[in-house]
Each structure stands twice: as C-alpha cells, then as structure tokens.
Amino acid sequence: MSIICKYLAEEIHFAPTRIVPCGANVWDRVRDDIDTYFLKPDIDQKGIDFDLYFNKRKEYIEQFKNGKTPEFCVNCEKYTPVNYNDDECNELKIKKINIYNRTICSCRCVYCCLAAFGKMDAFKKMNSDKNYDINPILKQIDDLHLIEEGSEIAILGGECSEYPDELENVVNWGKKYNPKFIILSNGIIYNDTIASLLSSGNIELKISLDCGSKAKHEQIKRVKAFDRVIQNLENYSKKAENNPNAQIQLRYLILPKINDNIQDVKNFLNIARKYKINTVVLSIEREWMQDNNQKRVPSHLRKFIKFCAFNKEYKDIHIGFDKSHIWDWWLEKVLNEKTIFDKLKMFWNKNNF
Ligand SMILES: C[S@@+](CC[C@H](N)C(=O)[O-])C[C@H]1O[C@@H](n2cnc3c(N)ncnc32)[C@H](O)[C@@H]1O
Ligand code: SF4
Numbered sequence: 001m002s003i004i005c006k007y008l009a010e011e012i013h014f015a016p017t018r019i020v021p022c023g024a025n026v027w028d029r030v031r032d033d034i035d036t037y038f039l040k041p042d043i044d045q046k047g048i049d050f051d052l053y054f055n056k057r058k059e060y061i062e063q064f065k066n067g068k069t070p071e072f073c074v075n076c077e078k079y080t081p082v083n084y085n086d087d088e089c090n091e092l093k094i095k096k097i098n099i100y101n102r103t104i105c106s107c108r109c110v111y112c113c114l115a116a117f118g119k120m121d122a123f124k125k126m127n128s129d130k131n132y133d134i135n136p137i138l139k140q141i142d143d144l145h146l147i148e149e150g151s152e153i154a155i156l157g158g159e160c161s162e163y164p165d166e167l168e169n170v171v172n173w174g175k176k177y178n179p180k181f182i183i184l185s186n187g188i189i190y191n192d193t194i195a196s197l198l199s200s201g202n203i204e205l206k207i208s209l210d211c212g213s214k215a216k217h218e219q220i221k222r223v224k225a226f227d228r229v230i231q232n233l234e235n236y237s238k239k240a241e242n243n244p245n246a247q248i249q250l251r252y253l254i255l256p257k258i259n260d261n262i263q264d265v266k267n268f269l270n271i272a273r274k275y276k277i278n279t280v281v282l283s284i285e286r287e288w289m290q291d292n293n294q295k296r297v298p299s300h301l302r303k304f305i306k307f308c309a310f311n312k313e314y315k316d317i318h319i320g321f322d323k324s325h326i327w328d329w330w331l332e333k334v335l336n337e338k339t340i341f342d343k344l345k346m347f348w349n350k351n352n353f
C-alpha cells in the first residue's frame with residue numbers, strides 16, 4: 001500500500017500556461033519562481049515534449065511511495081491522500097482530464113475569475129493571450145497509454161463554444177476512451193458538438209445561467225444574450241430527451257447583493273422546470289467567500305440559502321451546492337445561525353409567555 005495524493009495519481013490539468021496534475025498550483029499558489037512545474041509549454045513551440053511531464057509525475061509518485069512530500073506539493077491545502085495497492089501503483093492511469101488551456105470568451109461576467117474577477121481590462125488580455133496547441137500533446141498521451149477507459153474529460157474554459165474546432169477535435173480524440181464528457185458553457189452560442197453528445201453520447205453539460213430574468217442576466221453577464229441562452233437551452237434539452245447518458249445542469253453562482261434574493265432564484269428554478277432540467281447547482285463567488293466566511297452571514301443571504309437548502313416549493317428539482325466553493329462548515333453555519341427573531345422566539349418559549 002502507498003499513500004499518494006489523488007490528484008497526482010488520477011488527474012491532469014491543461015491550464016492556460018502550464019500542465020499540472022491539479023488545480024492547486026494553477027489558481028491558489030502560483031509559484032513561477034521555482035522550477036517545480038511539471039510542464040510549462042512554450043506557447044510558440046509546435047510540439048511539446050510530454051515525456052517531461054510523464055517523467056516528473058513518475059518521480060513524484062515514487063517520492064510519495066517512499067513517504068516523502070514532493071517539492072511541488074509542500075504545504076498544499078488540497079492534498080488528498082488515497083491508499084493505492086502495489087498493483088495499482090505500478091500503473092497509475094489518469095482518470096480525469098481537465099482542459100482549460102484556451103481562455104477566449106466574449107461574455108463579460110462581473111465575477112469572471114479568468115478576468116481578474118470581472119475587470120474590463122483583464123477581459124482584453126484574456127482574449128488576446130496566445131495559448132498552446134493541445135492536439136500534439138493528446139497524440140503523445142495516446143502513445144503513452146496514460147488514460148484509463150471510462151475517464152472523465154472536462155472541457156472548462158474560457159468559453160468552449162467560441163473555439164468550436166478545438167472542442168470538436170478534443171471530443172473526437174477522447175471518444176476512444178469511452179469517457180464521460182463534462183462541458184461548461186455560458187450557453188450563448190449553440191454548438192453542434194455539444195448537441196451531438198447530448199443526443200447520443202455520455203455528457204454532463206453545465207450551463208452557467210446565474211439568474212432567471214433578462215435584466216439580471218444583462219447585469220451579470222454584461223452582454224445582451226438572455227433570449228439566445230434560453231433558446232439554446234430549449235434546443236439542448238430536446239436533444240438530451242431520449243439519452244439516459246446526457247444530463248444538463250443549470251448553475252447559479254450566488255453574487256451577494258446582486259442575485260441573492262429569493263425571487264431571482266425562483267425565476268431561475270422556473271426556467272429549469274420549464275426546460276425539464278432536474279438538477280441545478282448553487283455556487284458562490286470565490287472572492288466574496290474568501291473575504292466573508294468568518295463574518296456573520298447577511299440575513300437576505302441566509303434566507304436565500306435556507307430557501308434553497310430546504311426546497312419545499314421545487315421538489316421536482318434537485319438543488320445541490322458546489323462543495324468546492326460553498327464549504328460544508330460554512331453551509332452548516334448559515335443554516336444554524338440564529339436571527340434576532342429566532343432568539344426572541346427561544347426567549348419567548350423558555351419563559352412560557
Ligand atoms: C471560468 S468559467 C468558464 C466556463 C464557461 N464560460 C462558464 O461561464 O460557465 C468556469 C466556471 O467558473 C465559475 N467562476 C468564474 N468566476 C468565478 C468566481 N469569481 N467565483 C466562483 N466561480 C467562478 C463559473 O461560474 C463557471 O461555472
Ligand atoms: S498535494 Fe496538492 S499540489 Fe500536490 S498533487 Fe495534490 S493537490 Fe496537487
């Protein structure tokens with residue numbers, strides 16, 4: 001038995017400027033100063049020597065097996081230890097491929113983490129940045145027999161419907177592994193590759209709608225596209241109708257003071273119901289969470305979360321919470337925090353008034 005971080009053993013991330021086994025070294029603690037990155041592609045280079053990545057991964061797995069923490073992983077908060085038996089350890093194959101090397105997107109979400117949390121000048125950079133070509137790397141990965149049958153292939157960013165040729169290439173490449181595709185989109189541009197997976201593939205399509213009305217959509221996305229998204233949702237939903245392996249999920253990123261009121265989420269849930277989407281997932285804006293998680297939860301946000309968590313009106317829809325942003329302990333705190341009204345009620349009951 002050996003204890004190895006699950007991410008190192010099972011994942012690969014094609015991030016905008018690097019290829020790594022996990023998100024931990026992409027967003028949370030980017031350390032350009034030390035030479036511990038697995039692979040930092042030269043953007044202008046035609047081919048990339050994927051063997052370098054492969055060898056580094058082997059070296060770090062070996063270090064974990066010998067009870068050492070690889071330099072890459074020192075002080076990592078996302079360390080996720082898993083026990084692998086000796087047979088598994090000899091051939092640890094990748095089970096989840098996360099692709100977000102492209103950052104292009106013409107939406108302007110107020111919250112976008114790719115554009116310095118919605119800063120207008122950062123959108124220009126996000127759309128003009130050159131990205132490396134993933135296709136030669138995928139070919140090298142095939143030759144190394146690195147991917148496990150039935151893996152997950154997640155196509156995450158910027159906006160994949162704005163690079164349709166690459167999306168189609170990646171999907172065609174991946175099909176030989178019989179994967180589950182996880183695709184994130186804002187839903188503004190209808191995409192044939194997504195539509196075809198919905199009708200006959202294995203796919204979870206996650207659409208970031210974040211609201212339930214045109215006015216709110218324009219306030220959040222800062223483009224006029226609500227009607228198109230709804231039309232595309234209707235068409236995607238029809239495609240998925242007879243495919244048990246296709247699931248469409250609507251996402252709602254809670255933006256405190258912007259969309260954390262019950263009427264907004266009801267409008268959103270009505271859209272889900274209308275287009276037969278039975279799973280929605282709530283997340284919360286990352287910067288707000290980082291700055292506010294120790295503070296008392298504003299009462300309108302508490303009411304909003306309680307409404308979603310106890311979900312009495314929309315029993316036909318499963319409302320989930322994205323645990324990577326809405327942490328369990330914080331959710332508990334929101335659901336258990338007492339309001340002044342609660343306290344008065346307790347006082348009243350205790351004194352038998
Ligand atoms: C960067 S987007 C790219 C995919 C696609 N364009 C979309 O909007 O769904 C990927 C995911 O990150 C989430 N995201 C973006 N900025 C965020 C932030 N500041 N806090 C939390 N989640 C964020 C989005 O809601 C979306 O679900
Ligand atoms: S310990 Fe952290 S840095 Fe290392 S592979 Fe796991 S998640 Fe990534």
Ligand code: SF4
Pocket residue numbers: 105106107108109111112113114157158159186
């Ligand atoms: S649609 Fe996605 S990538 Fe585009 S701005 Fe919004 S969050 Fe960012």
